[in-house]
Amino acid sequence: MEIYIFYFFSLLAVVGGVMLVTFRNPVSSALSMVLSFVGMAGLFIGLNAYFVGIIQILVYAGAIMVLFIFIIMLLDLNDETKIRFKSSTVIAGVIIPLMLVIQVLGVIQMGPEDDSFTPITREVLAAAAESEALAGQEKIREILTHPTSPQLPDTNLIGMTIFRDFNFPLQVMGILLLVATIGVVVLSKRSSKSSKS
Amino acid sequence: MDTTLLIATAIKIGAFLGLTLTFVSICVIFERRFSAMIQDRVGPNRTGIPLTILGFKKDFALPIGGLTQPMADGLKFILKEDFTPSYVRKAFFWLAPCMTMVPALITMAVIPFGSPMEIGEHIIPLAVADLSVGPLFIFAIASLSVYGITLAGWSSNSKYPFFGGVRSCAQMISYEIALGLSLIPVLMYFGDLNLGHIVEDQVKNGWLLLPLWNEGGFIIGSGYWGQEGLLLRWLLMIPLVITFFIFTTSIFAETNRTPFDLPECETELVGGYHTEYSSMKFALFFLGEYAAMIIGSALIVTLFFGGWSIGFGIDGLLPTGAWWVSLIHLGCFLTKVTIFILFFVLVRWTVPRFRYDQLMDLGWIVFFEAALINIFLMALLMAAPSIGILGTLFGATILIVATIILVSIAKSVTKPSSVRSV
Numbered sequence: 001m002e003i004y005i006f007y008f009f010s011l012l013a014v015v016g017g018v019m020l021v022t023f024r025n026p027v028s029s030a031l032s033m034v035l036s037f038v039g040m041a042g043l044f045i046g047l048n049a050y051f052v053g054i055i056q057i058l059v060y061a062g063a064i065m066v067l068f069i070f071i072i073m074l075l076d077l078n079d080e081t082k083i084r085f086k087s088s089t090v091i092a093g094v095i096i097p098l099m100l101v102i103q104v105l106g107v108i109q110m111g112p113e114d115d116s117f118t119p120i121t122r123e124v125l126a127a128a129a130e131s132e133a134l135a136g137q138e139k140i141r142e143i144l145t146h147p148t149s150p151q152l153p154d155t156n157l158i159g160m161t162i163f164r165d166f167n168f169p170l171q172v173m174g175i176l177l178l179v180a181t182i183g184v185v186v187l188s189k190r191s192s193k194s195s196k197s
Numbered sequence: 198m199d200t201t202l203l204i205a206t207a208i209k210i211g212a213f214l215g216l217t218l219t220f221v222s223i224c225v226i227f228e229r230r231f232s233a234m235i236q237d238r239v240g241p242n243r244t245g246i247p248l249t250i251l252g253f254k255k256d257f258a259l260p261i262g263g264l265t266q267p268m269a270d271g272l273k274f275i276l277k278e279d280f281t282p283s284y285v286r287k288a289f290f291w292l293a294p295c296m297t298m299v300p301a302l303i304t305m306a307v308i309p310f311g312s313p314m315e316i317g318e319h320i321i322p323l324a325v326a327d328l329s330v331g332p333l334f335i336f337a338i339a340s341l342s343v344y345g346i347t348l349a350g351w352s353s354n355s356k357y358p359f360f361g362g363v364r365s366c367a368q369m370i371s372y373e374i375a376l377g378l379s380l381i382p383v384l385m386y387f388g389d390l391n392l393g394h395i396v397e398d399q400v401k402n403g404w405l406l407l408p409l410w411n412e413g414g415f416i417i418g419s420g421y422w423g424q425e426g427l428l429l430r431w432l433l434m435i436p437l438v439i440t441f442f443i444f445t446t447s448i449f450a451e452t453n454r455t456p457f458d459l460p461e462c463e464t465e466l467v468g469g470y471h472t473e474y475s476s477m478k479f480a481l482f483f484l485g486e487y488a489a490m491i492i493g494s495a496l497i498v499t500l501f502f503g504g505w506s507i508g509f510g511i512d513g514l515l516p517t518g519a520w521w522v523s524l525i526h527l528g529c530f531l532t533k534v535t536i537f538i539l540f541f542v543l544v545r546w547t548v549p550r551f552r553y554d555q556l557m558d559l560g561w562i563v564f565f566e567a568a569l570i571n572i573f574l575m576a577l578l579m580a581a582p583s584i585g586i587l588g589t590l591f592g593a594t595i596l597i598v599a600t601i602i603l604v605s606i607a608k609s610v611t612k613p614s615s616v617r618s619v
Contacts, residue, residue: 034341050334
């Protein structure tokens, strides 16, 4: 059962990606990218990473792609009927995915053996709640050993990792994003004033 | 996969989908009758089978008043001519109504409709998917419904629908931010994103906005006052009430209902993004709007008003897991949702529409800042017991100064548009 769901969402992601490249109409391309994102989110959720999967939809499909479509519609782009591939773009299009494939292969090589997989059951969660690492984390233990529906509190765990263990990198990244945002506002303001005068 | 769970899930999907769709039709009749009451009209109070068009002498009036009006409305929509203008972009024109309707229906998967039911040795939660990211799931899927409206506007290939689609897109993106930020204090309070767990917490400790009972008992008993952190719990009501206000208003904006229905503003845009739609395709937009409204009410009820819990300590007296208890809780949940739907209808027919710049100012300048300050207020109050008086005072000073600065900036931005130097 699980394997079919995995194949379904993989197919969705791959088909979405292929359609993104092959469609002529920019809006169709953008929508197939949304399809691809939804497929990816499904894969994440299949790996019990609910938070990552949902954020995938919320941020990419729900916000970023909406802005893309917004812009495409406002610019009123016509169908790109004649696409001439330059040799440089083709070479880049081959090399970059190749690098990614090599990286993925490396990760797969380093990964754990197949038989180390354990499905998440009530007992596994209860055992995890007793582990040393969660000492003093009453809320997380409570979720892990909830009487009616014990669950993996992935959001709480991600929050703990980011905000406690990697707090400084997070702050730095936040400042970087803030600088980028302010930069965008400044640039767009300046151009509108100069166009008026 | 366990067969019992599989069958139970299939039944739950069917039942809750049916329930939501039934509620949509109930909403329609509520809307029509309630608006009639507000405007001192009668409203649709009779429906019947028009036998006269078949050659009979008299129409047959159904004896249950106007209750079958939604059925007549639905029949009308199906029987109308489904006209597709020749200049539209066909594929997207067909896709758009589905993309508004489907997300609204998917989001009901995480709403806990009742207390968990015990069948044999299984404990079955009365939510289709008892996810550990409940509210986030709703936001994520609901944010996909922007596509439907935007595509409807664009694919119609005509001026006014396009304006409607663009307006709606901008409005929904803007209010999603306020919606997400305003919810953070609630999530901080519960420390858990599973809606089922959130409701069970409220059964024990009082509804979020009505903490009149806790594990010690009801407010009039002495056990209630003996509980720890009672003062803090009541202090937390300040940020939580602010959250409730921002959240509810943002839900109004997200569902495109008056006073935020600028995307379908008749006076400016003919009919908005669905101007070119007719028959069942138009009805799907309609259904999507109502379904989103129901899910919004259900989310408000689940987070702030105890979801399926009867409240006032009565839930503790009932046996847990019995099927009839679950059904009572289901009824309780639906009653609360109905009350909120009536509130939605009341607001729609009493509050006039915003102007578009007012709407954007409200979202970006008022709600965004208020929600941010609210998060820090909540954090300060929650941290107060552990950081001591000095730390709390220090934090409070910073918060007050930051608030004053923000408010002054916001005031300088929201001057009347004639004064503003753009």
